[in-house]
Amino acid sequence: MAENQQQSSSASNNKALIFLFWAYVTVPLVWAIYRTFGNISALFSG
Amino acid sequence: MSDGGFFSKERITVGGDYNRWMIPPAALAVHLSIGQVYAFSVFNGPLSKVIGITESAPNDWSLSTLGWIFSISIVFLGLAAFLGGKWLEEVGPRTTMFTAACCFGGGFIISAIGVWTHQLWLVYLGYGVLGGIGLGLAYVSPVSALIKWFPDRRGMATGMAIMGFGGGALIGAPLSIALMNLFETDSSVGVAPTFIVMGVLYFASMTLGALTIRVPSADWKPAGWEPEESGDQNNAMVTQNNVHIDTALKTPQFWLLWAVLCLNVTAGIGVLGQASVMIQETFGGAITAAAAAGFVSLLSIFNMVGRFFWSSASDFIGRKRTYMVFFGLGAALYVAVPLVGSGLGSIFLFVVAFGLILTMYGGGFATIPAYLADIFGTKFVGGIHGRLLTAWSAAGVLGPVLVNYIREAQINAGVDPANAYNITMFIMAGLLVVGFICNLFIKPVDSKYHMESEEQTETVPRSSSSASGKPAEA
Numbered sequence: 001m002a003e004n005q006q007q008s009s010s011a012s013n014n015k016a017l018i019f020l021f022w023a024y025v026t027v028p029l030v031w032a033i034y035r036t037f038g039n040i041s042a043l044f045s046g
Numbered sequence: 047m048s049d050g051g052f053f054s055k056e057r058i059t060v061g062g063d064y065n066r067w068m069i070p071p072a073a074l075a076v077h078l079s080i081g082q083v084y085a086f087s088v089f090n091g092p093l094s095k096v097i098g099i100t101e102s103a104p105n106d107w108s109l110s111t112l113g114w115i116f117s118i119s120i121v122f123l124g125l126a127a128f129l130g131g132k133w134l135e136e137v138g139p140r141t142t143m144f145t146a147a148c149c150f151g152g153g154f155i156i157s158a159i160g161v162w163t164h165q166l167w168l169v170y171l172g173y174g175v176l177g178g179i180g181l182g183l184a185y186v187s188p189v190s191a192l193i194k195w196f197p198d199r200r201g202m203a204t205g206m207a208i209m210g211f212g213g214g215a216l217i218g219a220p221l222s223i224a225l226m227n228l229f230e231t232d233s234s235v236g237v238a239p240t241f242i243v244m245g246v247l248y249f250a251s252m253t254l255g256a257l258t259i260r261v262p263s264a265d266w267k268p269a270g271w272e273p274e275e276s277g278d279q280n281n282a283m284v285t286q287n288n289v290h291i292d293t294a295l296k297t298p299q300f301w302l303l304w305a306v307l308c309l310n311v312t313a314g315i316g317v318l319g320q321a322s323v324m325i326q327e328t329f330g331g332a333i334t335a336a337a338a339a340g341f342v343s344l345l346s347i348f349n350m351v352g353r354f355f356w357s358s359a360s361d362f363i364g365r366k367r368t369y370m371v372f373f374g375l376g377a378a379l380y381v382a383v384p385l386v387g388s389g390l391g392s393i394f395l396f397v398v399a400f401g402l403i404l405t406m407y408g409g410g411f412a413t414i415p416a417y418l419a420d421i422f423g424t425k426f427v428g429g430i431h432g433r434l435l436t437a438w439s440a441a442g443v444l445g446p447v448l449v450n451y452i453r454e455a456q457i458n459a460g461v462d463p464a465n466a467y468n469i470t471m472f473i474m475a476g477l478l479v480v481g482f483i484c485n486l487f488i489k490p491v492d493s494k495y496h497m498e499s500e501e502q503t504e505t506v507p508r509s510s511s512s513a514s515g516k517p518a519e520a
Contacts, residue, residue: 018067021258025074025210032216039336039343 055138061263066195068258073188073207075255076143079248080150080184081214083123084346086116086173088222092235093169096161099235107166115174122178123185124439130183131432132291139187139428143256146184151249153177158241184252185211186435189415190428191261197424198271200416201365205357208412212350218244283366283488287496288423294430299421299491302484304437307414309481310372311441313380313474314349314407316449317400321345324449327463328387328396341397348401349408356409357416365417366488372406373482379403380475384468411438421491448473 051057090112097103134142153176160168188207196203225243229236267273273286294300317324322338333341360368379399386395418434419427449470456466 014065018065018071021068021071021075024254025071025078028217029078029210029213032213032220033347035220036216036343036347040340040347 053137053141053144055136055140055261058138058140058260059263060260061266064260064262066262066268069188069192069195069260070203070206072255072258073192074210075251075258076146076184076188077207077210078214078217079251079255080146080181081211082218082222082244082248083116083119083177083181084212084215085219085222086119088219089226089237089240092226092237093161095235096164096237099233105164111166115169118170118174119178119181120442121439122175123181124436126179126182127186127432127435128182129432130179131186131429134183134187134190134432135291135426135429138261139191139259140256142183142187143259144253146180146182146187147249147252147256148180149176150180150184150252151245153180154241154245154248158238158245161238161241182432182435186428186432188255188259189431190424191259193415193419193424193427194262195260196268197273198268199358199361200419201357201360201368201413202354204415205354205412208357208415209350209353209408211411212346212353212408216346216350283364283490284420285423285490285496287491287493288425289421289430289491289495290497291426291429291433293495293497294422294426295433297422297491297495299488300430300434302488303414303417303421304434305484306369306481306488307410307434308437308441308444309477309484310369310376310410311407311438312445312448313376313478313481314404314410314445315441316445316447316470316474317403318345318349318407319446320449320453321400324467325393325396327466329391329393330464332393341400344397345400345404348404352405352408353412355405357412360413360416365413365420366485368409368413369417369485370482372410373478373485376403376406377475377478377482380471380478383471384465388464388468421488423497425497 090109093112094102094106094109097106102108130142153172153174156172156176157169158172160166160172189204192203192207193200222240222244225240226236229239273284289297321342322335325341326333326335326338356368356372363371379402383396383399386392386399414434415427415431418430422430449467452470452473453466456469457463
């Protein structure tokens with residue numbers, strides 16, 4: 001029982017770590033793409 | 047380092063229930079960092095005013111001499127990928143990724159000293175030589191691990207990492223500008239402290255990637271997945287054998303793939319370097335400098351998205367068919383560009399055509415590691431990939447030369463600037479047709495090149511803890 005709880009806790013910690021790591025790499029990328037669209041608007045607005 | 051130390055391959059070899067979704071962000075942390083190289087040009091203007099501050103002084107560096115910084119780094123990227131690939135297979139990705147972090151971060155620091163002391167050779171040595179070595183090692187290091195962790199989705203996995211290389215410039219450019227603005231004073235353009243901060247940031251990010259990278263044990267495979275042996279064309283191209291890194295160079299498949307990558311990159315790289323001028327000249331006064339900058343930004347996004355989209359698509363339609371699309375559709379689009387550009391005068395269709403071309407340029411980079419793994423097996427794919435990247439260096443010379451010199455010759459011959467790129471577009475289409483033929487000739491490697499079964503046995507033993515699925519030490 002205790003071992004199952006420990007495994008479950010370890011798995012959720014692992015998932016949280018993966019989520020944080022993905023956020024670390026994707027947040028700057030999404031911000032950079034969003035920012036780049038500001039330049040692109042000039043292409044079609046003349 | 048290869049006999050059980052913290053950076054060794056044994057220490058990062060895991061299996062069992064290790065969550066493989068930790069590996070793509072580790073690869074992205076590295077590729078997003080080194081992708082900064084494509085944004086290095088934002089430093090050229092400020093570096094040409096280090097003494098004069100507001101405008102270039104007589105003793106300031108010229109833009110033409112500063113252009114060599116980027117060129118040297120790309121040359122050393124190719125050399126390091128070529129020479130470091132075999133080392134990567136021996137010592138594992140943690141050692142090479144950490145070495146890359148030291149080189150790339152350290153290159154920034156040496157360059158900062160070069161700017162402070164106004165010694166250009168130090169910038170060449172720092173960002174050019176040392177940074178370039180870091181670029182080459184970092185580019186190839188995570189690819190082999192990703193292919194081994196995602197045998198069921200090789201294209202998607204490598205596409206994620208190599209997409210990061212395309213996206214790194216989108217982060218690096220505004221970050222550099224923001225830092226230079228922060229450090230700018232009446233007596234400094236702010237480049238040296240910017241280099242220091244960026245060197246530390248990129249070192250930290252790449253080291254994080256190096257510490258979290260893992261390689262699966264030889265007998266590991268995703269839960270419920272079995273290699274398919276059925277006879278359809280896609281699977282027929284996927285070998286379950288391995289070809290040694292040195293033997294791979296003796297096969298016709300390596301050189302056909304070299305030509306495929308070189309021709310695909312040549313067609314895209316010339317356009318990327320000349321995009322701003324090209325759209326302005328094709329549409330005369332209708333395109334402002336700001337709009338042209340928007341076009342370049344849009345191409346960067348197409349380039350980045352194409353890396354993930356096409357490499358993921360290749361998992362379903364097969365690598366060979368994916369490259370057939372690149373070369374077939376790419377050639378058709380290059381022929382269509384003069385028609386929609388100077389012919390119809392449609393900015394929208396011109397942008398769409400080049401956007402699609404750039405997705406296939408990026409897609410070519412991202413799909414090639416999975417193509418190599420299909421043809422040569424996964425054991426030495428990182429090293430073979432490193433050697434194949436010499437095709438990139440060759441294309442880096444060929445592409446811009448074709449676009450720039452043919453344009454210049456056309457204008458000197460009295461051709462209207464709006465039509466000066468037409469011949470180039472037709473030549474690019476021709477190159478893609480040659481690439482199509484090369485790709486057509488790629489067949490599975492003859493069994494005489496395969497490694498013997500005892501040679502294929504994993505030389506790195508699984509550590510005792512890896513059997514339980516946990517890394518021996520992180």
